[in-house]
Amino acid sequence: MAKQERAVRTRNALIESAAELFSKDGFEVVSLSMISARAGVSNGALHFHFASKAALGAAVWEAAAQRLRQITTDGAAGSGSGARAIPGAGSGAGSGAISGAGPGAGSDAISGAGSGSYVGEVGGALQVLVDTTHALLQALGHDVILRAGFDLSESLESSVDGEDLRRRWQEWVEGVLAKADQEGALARDVSAQDAANTVVAATVGFGALGSHDAQWLSQGTLTRFWALLLPRLAAGATLEELVASGRRVGAG
Known part of the structure; x- marks a missing residue:
């Protein structure tokens, strides 16, 4: 069991180290020896887990896809009636509120919006969308694997069955x-x-700009975007229920 646990820790360390380097320097530039050195393991240990850089890149991408799936699943599930508002998400212009309060809900998979309906939930599908975009940008700010997964979409297009996190x-x-x-x-x-x-x-x-300037990933930046867009996007009755700064705390 101890050997299996060490193997899992080594594999995870390699994935995280690869993600950090891919995000910082780019997939094409990074070598396997750079990754093994950053992870603190031998080249032999790296090759035991991953036959090539493409295989390691694919593992980073898969881990990022799981994180994105969790974010969208959490967003689709909504917050429930006991949800806490994001700090500063109350009423008033300074909070980013369009008007009203309360959570959106639903049941979606990452590949689509599912078969349920948000009718009857405050803000409905639009509030779910607002909340989930906040969760995504917050996660991109601190989760290097998720960030690398988006960056790898072009580099690995031919080696991960043409998948692309941006497309998902x-x-x-x-x-x-x-x-x-x-x-x-x-x-x-x-x-x-x-x-x-x-x-x-x-x-x-x-997300792309945020890799160079974290302000692009801030709640304030996205709140201002939604405050600008929602009055043009939403029907009048729905607009009164929407909160541009989101209704939920935290990201997946």
């Missing part, structure tokens, strides 16, 4: 906004697809 995120956003449209939560002249494109472009862009 886009599919989830599209699914939630399709639900918002079904709920009648979108303004009459707003296309769910156009809205999804805007949200994905902004959040992925904030």
Whole structure:
């Protein structure tokens, strides 16, 4: 058992060290010897777990995909009636509130918005989307594996079955906004697809810029984005229920 535990710790250390280096220097530049040195293990130990840099990169990507799946699953599940608001998320302009209070809820998988409905929940699908974007950017600020997974989307496109975390995120956003449209939560002249494109472009862009300046990942930056977008995006009755700064604390 002790040997198995050491093997798991070594594998995890290699994945985290690889993620740190990939995020900092880029996949193409980083060598296996750099990764093993950072993890404090021998080259032989690295090759025992991973046959190549591509295999190690794929492991980083898979770990990042699990983290993204958890964030979107938590977002879709909502906060429940006992949810705590994000500090500063009360009413008033300084809090980023559009109006009202209360959690959104639902049941989504990362690949789509599921078959449930957010109708009857305060803010519905749009509030779930706002909350989940806050959780994602917060996680990108402190989770190097998640950050590296987004960075690796291009480098590993041919070695991870063409998968791309940005594409997965886009599919989830599209699914939630399709639900918002079904709920009648979108303004009459707003296309769910156009809205999804805007949200994905902004959040992925904030994530990329945040690797150089953490302010792009701050709650304040995203709150101002939503405060600007929601009055154009949401139907009047829904707009009164939405909180641009989010209703939940923490990220997955």
